[in-house]
Amino acid sequence: MHGISLPGLLAATAVTLAAGIVAPAHAADEATDFPSRPIRIVVPYPAGGSVDLLARALGERVGAKFGQPVVVESRPGAGSNIGAAFVAKAPADGYTLLLGTSAALAVNVSLYKNLSYSPLKDFRPVMLATRLPSLVVVNSSSPVKSMKELTPYLSSQGAQASYASAGNGTPAHLGGELFKKLANLPKLVHVPYKGGAPALADLLGNQTTMMIAIAPEALPMVKDGKLRALAVTTSNRLAQFPDLPTVAESGVPNYELVAWYGLVAPAGTPAPIVAKLNTAFNEALEDPKVRTRLTDMGFDLVGGPPSVLENQMRSEAVKWAKVIKEAQIEMD
Structure with missing residues (x-):
């Protein structure tokens, strides 16, 4: 049996200790120089939606702070999985980030059989950016004038009634399935x-019957009279929409849906770089101009340390896994 000589063991130990000292120092040096080139925020949805608007508002402010451009890149498709998988496989250097919704960060892991990434293993949380309510909306030409009228109307339409969503696993999809279950509407069709x-756009064209839409996306069309808002999805009425009842008080007890968006980096991104990004994006949320612009659009800004987002990801994954299982939803 061959052993390791004492001099060899001491030499190996010295190398290991040196590596332990050098690695943190190297990470700290990287953070000091970061960023030395443009940062990319990947949005897993088309341009013009609420995630895109939020990314651009924050990116502009962070870019000004760092003196480097923050580029927003749209990579939509597959219920946000295309964009999320791209970031999960990106270099862990802080230059490629994902602004994801609950779909990418908590829901799809239960929804898709063959998901190519794991939210908690492949991402490092940076910041929970926002929570935001949704609105139950119909076309302004719809005969439905109130939330209490919606359920009997949908029931009378049978399989001709449909709800639109921003894609499988999105708040609009899960919110629609939750509504379908609690309102006892088994024939209501999902159109992703x-x-x-x-x-x-298709709701405006009367291609679908209704949608549970993120407030910042639907609000401009409600204000223009193109859509009719019937209710808010939060547990209590909102100051922004005092005349809108909640879904729960309109005949669908226990209904609640709150969407959220979080900023993540690839797993393995050095802690000093994550800390620097967290500070910069929190400062962007606190900027008066940015804050006013986003709150006027319906965003409920959150911020805080990365742990807030990590806790959100974990708790929401458990919550929606139960809904998905009970609704027997599964995607390839």
């Missing part, structure tokens, strides 16, 4: 799109 903008 590659983002909120195209889904709303």
